[in-house]
Amino acid sequence: MSESLRIGIAGLGTVGVGVLKLLQRNSGELAETGMREIKVCAVCARDRGKNRDVDISGYEWFDDPIDLARHEGIDVLVELIGGEEGPAKDSVVASLKSAKHVVTANKALLAHHASELSSLAEANGVALNFEAAVAGGIPIVKAMRESLIGNHISRVYGILNGTCNYILTRMQQEGRAFADILQEAQDAGYAEADPTFDIGGHDTAHKLSLLTTLAFGTQTSFESIYLEGIESISLADIEAADDLGYRIKLLGVALETESGIEQRVHPTMVEKHSAIAEVDGVSNCVAVDGDFVGDVMLIGMGAGSGPTASSVVGDIVDIARGNILPPLARPAKTLRPYERARMRAHAGGYYVRLSVVDRPGAFAAIATRMAEQEISLKSIVQRPPHDQLGGMATNKPTKKPMPVVMITHETTEAAIQQAFSLIEEDGHVLEKPQMIRIEKL
Amino acid sequence: MSESLRIGIAGLGTVGVGVLKLLQRNSGELAETGMREIKVCAVCARDRGKNRDVDISGYEWFDDPIDLARHEGIDVLVELIGGEEGPAKDSVVASLKSAKHVVTANKALLAHHASELSSLAEANGVALNFEAAVAGGIPIVKAMRESLIGNHISRVYGILNGTCNYILTRMQQEGRAFADILQEAQDAGYAEADPTFDIGGHDTAHKLSLLTTLAFGTQTSFESIYLEGIESISLADIEAADDLGYRIKLLGVALETESGIEQRVHPTMVEKHSAIAEVDGVSNCVAVDGDFVGDVMLIGMGAGSGPTASSVVGDIVDIARGNILPPLARPAKTLRPYERARMRAHAGGYYVRLSVVDRPGAFAAIATRMAEQEISLKSIVQRPPHDQLGGMATNKPTKKPMPVVMITHETTEAAIQQAFSLIEEDGHVLEKPQMIRIEKL
Numbered sequence: 050m051s052e053s054l055r056i057g058i059a060g061l062g063t064v065g066v067g068v069l070k071l072l073q074r075n076s077g078e079l080a081e082t083g084m085r086e087i088k089v090c091a092v093c094a095r096d097r098g099k100n101r102d103v104d105i106s107g108y109e110w111f112d113d114p115i116d117l118a119r120h121e122g123i124d125v126l127v128e129l130i131g132g133e134e135g136p137a138k139d140s141v142v143a144s145l146k147s148a149k150h151v152v153t154a155n156k157a158l159l160a161h162h163a164s165e166l167s168s169l170a171e172a173n174g175v176a177l178n179f180e181a182a183v184a185g186g187i188p189i190v191k192a193m194r195e196s197l198i199g200n201h202i203s204r205v206y207g208i209l210n211g212t213c214n215y216i217l218t219r220m221q222q223e224g225r226a227f228a229d230i231l232q233e234a235q236d237a238g239y240a241e242a243d244p245t246f247d248i249g250g251h252d253t254a255h256k257l258s259l260l261t262t263l264a265f266g267t268q269t270s271f272e273s274i275y276l277e278g279i280e281s282i283s284l285a286d287i288e289a290a291d292d293l294g295y296r297i298k299l300l301g302v303a304l305e306t307e308s309g310i311e312q313r314v315h316p317t318m319v320e321k322h323s324a325i326a327e328v329d330g331v332s333n334c335v336a337v338d339g340d341f342v343g344d345v346m347l348i349g350m351g352a353g354s355g356p357t358a359s360s361v362v363g364d365i366v367d368i369a370r371g372n373i374l375p376p377l378a379r380p381a382k383t384l385r386p387y388e389r390a391r392m393r394a395h396a397g398g399y400y401v402r403l404s405v406v407d408r409p410g411a412f413a414a415i416a417t418r419m420a421e422q423e424i425s426l427k428s429i430v431q432r433p434p435h436d437q438l439g440g441m442a443t444n445k446p447t448k449k450p451m452p453v454v455m456i457t458h459e460t461t462e463a464a465i466q467q468a469f470s471l472i473e474e475d476g477h478v479l480e481k482p483q484m485i486r487i488e489k490l
Numbered sequence: 491m492s493e494s495l496r497i498g499i500a501g502l503g504t505v506g507v508g509v510l511k512l513l514q515r516n517s518g519e520l521a522e523t524g525m526r527e528i529k530v531c532a533v534c535a536r537d538r539g540k541n542r543d544v545d546i547s548g549y550e551w552f553d554d555p556i557d558l559a560r561h562e563g564i565d566v567l568v569e570l571i572g573g574e575e576g577p578a579k580d581s582v583v584a585s586l587k588s589a590k591h592v593v594t595a596n597k598a599l600l601a602h603h604a605s606e607l608s609s610l611a612e613a614n615g616v617a618l619n620f621e622a623a624v625a626g627g628i629p630i631v632k633a634m635r636e637s638l639i640g641n642h643i644s645r646v647y648g649i650l651n652g653t654c655n656y657i658l659t660r661m662q663q664e665g666r667a668f669a670d671i672l673q674e675a676q677d678a679g680y681a682e683a684d685p686t687f688d689i690g691g692h693d694t695a696h697k698l699s700l701l702t703t704l705a706f707g708t709q710t711s712f713e714s715i716y717l718e719g720i721e722s723i724s725l726a727d728i729e730a731a732d733d734l735g736y737r738i739k740l741l742g743v744a745l746e747t748e749s750g751i752e753q754r755v756h757p758t759m760v761e762k763h764s765a766i767a768e769v770d771g772v773s774n775c776v777a778v779d780g781d782f783v784g785d786v787m788l789i790g791m792g793a794g795s796g797p798t799a800s801s802v803v804g805d806i807v808d809i810a811r812g813n814i815l816p817p818l819a820r821p822a823k824t825l826r827p828y829e830r831a832r833m834r835a836h837a838g839g840y841y842v843r844l845s846v847v848d849r850p851g852a853f854a855a856i857a858t859r860m861a862e863q864e865i866s867l868k869s870i871v872q873r874p875p876h877d878q879l880g881g882m883a884t885n886k887p888t889k890k891p892m893p894v895v896m897i898t899h900e901t902t903e904a905a906i907q908q909a910f911s912l913i914e915e916d917g918h919v920l921e922k923p924q925m926i927r928i929e930k931l
Binding site for chain 1: 508512513515516519520522523524525621627628629632633636637638639640641642707763764765767768769780781782783784785786787788789790791794796797799800801803804806807808811812813815816819820821824
């Protein structure tokens with residue numbers, strides 16, 4: 050393995066530039082640890098003339114990523130174009146078909162085509178490495194594909210989207226509303242102009258679908274993921290969670306149940322005194338529960354030029370060293386079909402916030418509805434919003450709705466939903482009930 | 491690679507039994523992910539007849555681990571005997587010299603002989619994998635050797651001993667003294683009858699020396715580690731730390747300085763609101779600061795049968811898959827000599843607890859000594875111990891010493907030590923000053 054490994058990079062955005070900088074800066078070290086020279090030979094992007102803060106004059110230029118993918122002068126295509134179809138997919142397919150290795154940071158592509166592309170890589174005896182596609186700089190793909198491979202995994206979960214975590218953290222720390230913080234995050238470039246993809250949970254779901262496949266050996270099934278974003282989280286929820294000893298995080302969770310694999314993305318209450326509750330701002334984390342290893346958690350930066358480049362280069366070094374594995378940890382043809390668990394049967398504790406009409410008997414009626422569904426309550430907090438404390442002091446019923454917050458013991462999704470619909474029918478609440486699932490760590 | 495990989499296990503204590511259980515229970519899965527059958531063929535221990543809660547009748551028995559190491563019927567020796575010399579070392583050397591791979595959980599052996607054994611493994615073209623030797627089930631060796639290899643590492647640190655962390659956590663949570671908790675931990679089997687090796691920091695130092703080599707590409711230098719255990723930590727320290735917003739953890743820390751690599755093991759103050767502060771009980775963690783990836787932290791179980799077996803089997807699967815790397819991430823002959831940093835020059839903040847004679851001017855004299863060394867103070871807490879609160883309320887000087895706790899801004903070890911010796915000479919303190927280093931996360 051003394052010949053140099055020749056790299057072609059398609060896509061020179063922030064990650065592509067990060068990869069070039071890393072390879073230029075640490076090249077001496079990498080020749081030693083990678084056991085041979087890692088040499089960027091060619092690059093490809095939409096605009097050759099763009100100022101990129103990195104010298105690309107020494108690399109052969111391609112206008113078309115598919116031409117680059119088929120170029121005889123490279124051994125590895127690094128795909129950093131993005132998108133689930135189009136030039137990203139076409140160039141990856143062309144590269145694998147030409148028996149060239151692929152390293153990619155493209156979660157959308159893999160969430161939709163992981164099995165197909167893995168089969169293609171295996172058939173051509175090449176690598177399809179994607180550490181950077183899941184949680185940026187956190188080395189979770191390798192941990193699951195290699196380190197923890199002896200374990201039977203029962204659950205994998207994590208904070209997989211930095212934008213959501215940044216918004217939730219700032220709401221909590223500064224006591225400010227969702228819309229305010231989102232606006233600031235957009236102004237500062239931490240959130241996209243159209244933030245739906247992040248705050249609606251789609252980005253988290255892309256990553257979760259890959260973690261599910263690595264954890265359970267099932268085919269990727271992005272469409273089966275239950276999806277709920279953070280748009281509905283109000284400051285009242287954040288404050289009530291704090292009072293009750295919790296933090297709210299957007300989690301992606303996949304776990305084994307009797308009826309199949311449950312995959313869900315939703316705001317989640319986690320205990321305040323836990324490592325995951327301290328994963329703040331744009332940081333990400335992934336936790337794995339294995340039968341022998343127990344619980345393992347990895348924390349780090351989930352996005353950004355540097356962390357993503359770190360993962361891309363780790364994947365390249367694997368190829369330089371000759372560590373070529375089936376992309377999804379086992380031969381793609383041995384992946385089992387994904388069987389979706391019945392989400393309505395999901396069991397766990399729930400946080401419930403109701404906007405109750407402030408009149409005698411309202412709360413009793415609500416409590417009765419919960420009891421009918423055999424939902425038992427762990428704690429109840431009934432307190433006026435901050436701006437009504439004056440009214441509270443006089444003990445007179447106020448005109449505004451009274452927020453009531455409850456934490457339930459373990460119950461099922463079906464029971465909660467049934468109780469909600471009866472409570473709404475009874476007319477004792479003024480808004481749709483808010484419900485946040487509690488995840489046991 | 492369709493032939494089965496033949497394993498010989500030397501040492502059938504709690505870890506050896508865990509490895510056998512894992513290989514027996516998850517063997518079907520492992521044949522798929524490991525790409526060939528992993529087959530235990532032979533075992534070796536001191537007492538063949540011992541009841542082990544696992545069936546070993548199907549394996550060839552060896553009385554002598556060196557005979558097992560040289561046995562033609564195995565491809566991999568799993569060394570779980572322990573100890574830095576003796577049969578552990580002899581069998582590992584014999585195995586490597588017979589061109590058989592080695593997987594070991596033996597931190598003492600590697601802390602003292604990593605370079606020599608790695609050279610031997612490389613010369614014979616075989617693996618020497620030791621994931622289980624550092625932080626049990628946490629996949630930090632692979633993360634550093636492979637995933638993060640593109641980074642220039644500036645610091646690695648962690649909670650590397652479960653016994654110490656268990657004692658410190660219970661002191662904090664239950665407000666009880668060190669000796670009490672240690673006794674209970676010994677009774678429960680969490681601490682050895684002679685706990686010196688754990689609570690004195692030696693075990694942490696063994697693991698740290700390997701992390702240092704992986705992080706900085708230097709030869710292992712266990713002897714150079716500055717070592718301070720947790721014996722001196724009193725409940726007063728734990729409580730003062732809590733008041734000031736910190737937790738006390740025994741950390742191993744290795745970092746790059748201008749004068750070389752600094753390696754130290756000592757009780758450390760970490761901010762209460764951080765993930766590392768929430769690493770409680772017998773859990774371990776390791777954090778790495780890299781120039782591209784930023785800060786990455788891995789948390790999990792640092793010891794025990796299951797977690798250690800998980801790492802051992804991960805190492806075996808690597809061999810089954812043909813991923814054979816230089817044990818220390820780069821060829822052993824390219825490791826640089828270890829250059830020790832001048833510890834006295836260590837810069838950082840400090841927690842200081844003094845037992846001050848309760849008379850006018852004592853505190854002023856102490857503050858002057860600190861100022862002379864250009865140590866500036868971030869916070870000062872002067873409060874009577876819990877049993878003297880009555881004295882405080884009357885504002886009269888008490889007869890007992892007054893504890894004074896200070897947090898300094900960044901200063902040097904030399905300045906602190908100089909200030910302490912002058913304060914002691916002045917006669918204003920009744921005990922040796924307590925000092926705990928603060929680690930910036």
